[in-house]
Amino acid sequence: MAKKKNELWEWVKALVVAVVLAAVIRYFFFAPIVVDGLSMAPTLHDQDRMIVNKFSYTVGEPKRFDIIVFHAPENKDYIKRVIGLPGDTIEYKDDVLYVNGEAYEEPYLDKLKESTLDGPLTEPFTLTEKIGQATVPEGELFVMGDNRRYSKDSRHIGSVPIEEVLGKTSIIYWPIEDIGLVK
Template structure:
């Protein structure tokens, strides 16, 4: 009887430890997210399942072109690409991104740019036209979806406070045939 009680207690402790570990990993280190919509096509597809690395931005800052998950104003989590960092001056003209006056290539958009026949993929704009400021404010980032014509992003919702960023994502784990790292 004592042996059964001891075995039950050991199993109970193991289960409690497993639940606590799972909670710590889920809430502080990594979390799953499901891509909802087409705003990140062709990089990400609707219903792709990804892992969000929450730890990376606890010790560092987002980098240009990272794919991040953040709390959006509509009480929903969005997944978008970091285009502008604090202090950056942004402009789009002739379907080219200019950051602080320098043209940047966006290889992740090449597939869509080839398909567009009725104008630019990304409509021209300046940061001042979109957010009323010349530069991305300190403590904020400017994000855009890769599917520029069909993305609700910083052009519409404004810059994203760094405190609202959950983390970086780059691993698709489902569907199985699409398992890969994305840039």
């Protein structure tokens, strides 16, 4: 009888440790998120399931073109791409991104640009026109969705404070046909 009680106690302890460990990993390191909408198409699709790496910016800084998850003003989490870092000037002209006066290629937009025949994918703008400042403020990021015509992003909500960023995401785990890394 004592042996059965001891074995049951060992199973209970193992289960408690597993639950606590899973909670710690989810809260501090990785969390699932579901893509809601078409703002990141064709890179991400509505209802794609992804893993958010919450630890990535604890040890590093956001980089241009990272796909991040952040708390948006509407009490909702958004998934967008980092376009501007603190201190950057951002401008779109003739469907080309200029950062600090230098043209940047955005290969993740090539498919959309090919299929868009009725004008530019990204309407021309300057940072001053969108956020009222010439540069991205310190401690903030300028983000945009890949589906530029249908994305509510920094052009509408302003720059994103880095402390509102949950983490970086680059792994799709569902649906099966989309499993993999995204760039």
